[in-house]
Amino acid sequence: MKRFALISIPYLWLLALFLVPFLIVLKISLSDTELAIPPYTPTLDIAQGWAGVREWWAGLDMENFVWLTEDDLYWKAYLSSLKIAIISTVLTLLVGYPIAYGMTRAPDEWRPTLMMLIILPFWTSFLIRVYSWKAILSNEGFLNQFLIGIGLIDEPLVILNTNIAVYIGIVYTYLPFMVLPIYAALERLDESLLEAAEDLGCSRFTAFWLVTFPLSKQGIVAGSFLVFIPAMGEYVIPALLGGSKTLMIGKVLFEEFFANRDWPVASAVAVVLLLILIIPIVLFQRNEEKQREAGK
Amino acid sequence: MSDAAKALEPVFEPWKDPSQKPLIRFENVTKRFGDFTAIDDLTINIYEKEFFALLGPSGCGKTTMMRMLGGFETPTEGSITIDGQDMSAVPPNKRAVNMMFQSYALFPHLSVADNIAFGLKRDKLPADQIAARVEEMLSLVQLNKFASRKPHQISGGQRQRVALARSLAKAPKLLLLDEPLGALDKKLRQDTQFELMDIQETTGTTFVIVTHDQEEAMTVASRIAVMDHGKIVQVDTPAKIYEEPGNIYVADFIGDVNLIKGKVVKSGNDHASISWAEGQQDLTGIAHDEIPHGTEATLAIRPEKVTISTDRPEGVTNALSGTVLDIAYLGNMSTYVIEAANGTLIKAQAANTRRISRRAITWEQQVWLSFTDTAGVVLTS
Ligand SMILES: Nc1ncnc2c1ncn2[C@@H]1O[C@H](COP(=O)(O)OP(=O)(O)OP(=O)(O)O)[C@@H](O)[C@H]1O
Numbered sequence: 001m002k003r004f005a006l007i008s009i010p011y012l013w014l015l016a017l018f019l020v021p022f023l024i025v026l027k028i029s030l031s032d033t034e035l036a037i038p039p040y041t042p043t044l045d046i047a048q049g050w051a052g053v054r055e056w057w058a059g060l061d062m063e064n065f066v067w068l069t070e071d072d073l074y075w076k077a078y079l080s081s082l083k084i085a086i087i088s089t090v091l092t093l094l095v096g097y098p099i100a101y102g103m104t105r106a107p108d109e110w111r112p113t114l115m116m117l118i119i120l121p122f123w124t125s126f127l128i129r130v131y132s133w134k135a136i137l138s139n140e141g142f143l144n145q146f147l148i149g150i151g152l153i154d155e156p157l158v159i160l161n162t163n164i165a166v167y168i169g170i171v172y173t174y175l176p177f178m179v180l181p182i183y184a185a186l187e188r189l190d191e192s193l194l195e196a197a198e199d200l201g202c203s204r205f206t207a208f209w210l211v212t213f214p215l216s217k218q219g220i221v222a223g224s225f226l227v228f229i230p231a232m233g234e235y236v237i238p239a240l241l242g243g244s245k246t247l248m249i250g251k252v253l254f255e256e257f258f259a260n261r262d263w264p265v266a267s268a269v270a271v272v273l274l275l276i277l278i279i280p281i282v283l284f285q286r287n288e289e290k291q292r293e294a295g296k
Numbered sequence: 297m298s299d300a301a302k303a304l305e306p307v308f309e310p311w312k313d314p315s316q317k318p319l320i321r322f323e324n325v326t327k328r329f330g331d332f333t334a335i336d337d338l339t340i341n342i343y344e345k346e347f348f349a350l351l352g353p354s355g356c357g358k359t360t361m362m363r364m365l366g367g368f369e370t371p372t373e374g375s376i377t378i379d380g381q382d383m384s385a386v387p388p389n390k391r392a393v394n395m396m397f398q399s400y401a402l403f404p405h406l407s408v409a410d411n412i413a414f415g416l417k418r419d420k421l422p423a424d425q426i427a428a429r430v431e432e433m434l435s436l437v438q439l440n441k442f443a444s445r446k447p448h449q450i451s452g453g454q455r456q457r458v459a460l461a462r463s464l465a466k467a468p469k470l471l472l473l474d475e476p477l478g479a480l481d482k483k484l485r486q487d488t489q490f491e492l493m494d495i496q497e498t499t500g501t502t503f504v505i506v507t508h509d510q511e512e513a514m515t516v517a518s519r520i521a522v523m524d525h526g527k528i529v530q531v532d533t534p535a536k537i538y539e540e541p542g543n544i545y546v547a548d549f550i551g552d553v554n555l556i557k558g559k560v561v562k563s564g565n566d567h568a569s570i571s572w573a574e575g576q577q578d579l580t581g582i583a584h585d586e587i588p589h590g591t592e593a594t595l596a597i598r599p600e601k602v603t604i605s606t607d608r609p610e611g612v613t614n615a616l617s618g619t620v621l622d623i624a625y626l627g628n629m630s631t632y633v634i635e636a637a638n639g640t641l642i643k644a645q646a647a648n649t650r651r652i653s654r655r656a657i658t659w660e661q662q663v664w665l666s667f668t669d670t671a672g673v674v675l676t677s
């Protein structure tokens with residue numbers, strides 16, 4: 001009984017904080033907009049009893065999902081988000097891997113400090129950190145002032161309000177999610193494996209390529225999903241750093257909700273986003289499981 | 297092999313031939329980790345086709361020596377040459393040396409077969425040749441059935457065999473084996489020992505092997521180096537190490553030994569006698585050199601060289617008496633512990649040719665021990 005109670009805690013948690021909200025969103029996505037509070041119909045009228053339930057059920061339809069396929073804004077936004085998420089995941093990997101690798105090569109007494117430095121940015125508000133990038137990247141920002149100051153460029157670079165700023169923002173924000181799993185994988189790597197590889201005729205580089213890299217693959221996969229999944233639905237970064245041309249599904253979602261007050265369409269957008277993300281989430285779980293097995 | 301055939305074969309003793317060039321030469325090699333000295337001013341020559349065993353207590357520097365040969369550690373002082381070439385600037389992948397690691401160091405992401413093929417692939421051999429060689433190695437270590445398993449899916453002993461096969465696969469000129477057989481059961485260990493000796497004979501590979509198992513060192517080695525605290529205490533053939541240990545440390549480290557302390561009363565350059573207890577006959581053994589009169593010395597004698605009898609033996613150089621304190625029955629033989637003069641405990645071993653019930657010697661009995669004048673060795677250090 002006690003055992004059962006213990007196991008049920010995470011399930012209750014999931015039920016209360018994921019499944020129930022999801023079902024509410026799903027229901028709204030099947031409703032129609034209405035100028036009312038809440039701004040959609042039908043609403044369930046318990047007082048009418050069984051007839052009320054039937055009326056409520058009859059009011060639900062797939063109209064909003066059909067709408068998502070009719071207006072090309074939506075699929076373009078999904079595709080664009082996908083592209084931005086993929087590119088920024090690759091960029092984060094390119095920046096994160098050398099950092100993680102460098103950390104494992106650092107002397108033992110340095111590692112806790114380096115780890116601290118990676119985690120430290122989390123101690124300040126995410127919003128403030130992203131906002132401060134505006135001050136760095138704008139036309140009169142620190143970066144341009146510096147580059148003009150050292151005489152590298154004459155005209156300021158236009159970075160803010162472009163996709164480049166969004167990439168910078170995502171790479172910066174999600175870097176720790178990439179570094180930490182890769183670091184964990186590299187940390188576990190037994191130094192003597194590299195010696196064995198060299199002993200059998202590998203150069204340092206081939207030893208890295210044939211041993212270190214494959215053995216950190218699970219860290220890479222984990223890190224990539226941890227960046228890709230939230231980046232896909234990212235709202236704050238494109239809203240603050242991106243321009244009017246930056247199309248991301250998170251932004252579309254926000255606008256449907258707050259600008260258009262079209263809760264049902266916004267909910268439909270969210271449901272589709274979730275369905276899209278289920279694929280990488282399942283893959284991520286598989287990877288974690290495999291890792292656990294190999295670790296045994 | 298009959299004794300006659302053995303006698304016809306030239307004796308393999310390159311270390312006695314000054315015209316022979318050693319394959320490996322350690323010259324005054326010192327290795328320090330911080331201020332800890334792991335290898336202390338070590339000089340040694342190892343010759344081609346030798347089966348060279350390193351023996352010594354844990355932490356004495358055996359692995360460190362191997363790692364310097366493999367190129368994973370550089371000597372703090374001194375030089376190492378292999379085949380006449382100074383090794384200080386040669387990285388591990390450029391050495392014709394393969395090492396079997398004490399921790400096995402198997403690649404966890406590769407199957408058993410791919411682990412074995414790893415070195416062969418680096419040599420860019422044709423695929424069919426690699427496959428054939430891998431197959432050969434798998435049969436050698438009896439792991440054909442496990443070729444496609446990952447290292448974490450096989451047992452510890454099997455892993456050790458994969459590591460061995462992987463290091464053998466490239467048929468290197470010099471093979472370094474760091475405790476290659478420790479995790480194997482006795483039968484498999486013996487089979488593999490003979491297999492190694494076979495490989496050694498057919499390929500002419502030079503082996504340097506670390507082992508904790510003296511019997512193993514005795515079985516396989518052409519020479520044994522006994523190490524202690526980063527120094528080599530004695531290098532010699534197994535027989536010499538066993539029969540004529542150079543000092544008390546070696547005598548005590550290898551096999552079972554009786555150490556009888558005394559003072560030298562008589563000595564030539566190949567024998568010495570010590571007086572060891574009041575009213576007892578002096579004991580004589582071989583000596584490596586003439587020892588000055590009155591020097592403190594120890595007679596080292598192996599238990600199996602001590603004869604036990606109930607009556608005083610006639611016509612022997614060394615005899616002493618005592619009472620039986622303990623008898624350990626070991627099946628094919630028994631070990632007797634005898635308390636002699638001054639409470640000195642001496643072990644004697646005798647083969648059990650008769651049934652246990654009819655054995656003549658029992659506890660508390662007064663017995664005589666005797667041995668020849670070449671059975672023991674008188675040591676001063
Ligand atoms: N990288 C290192 N840093 C500091 N000390 C080391 C290092 N490697 C080895 N040592 C020390 O050098 C000594 C010799 O180590 P080594 O591994 O050669 O011993 P060993 O003879 O192989 O022992 P064992 O039989 O237990 O394998 C040990 O005291 C060990 O602690």
Ligand SMILES: [Mg+2]
Pocket residue numbers: 358359360398474
């Ligand atoms: Mg060792």
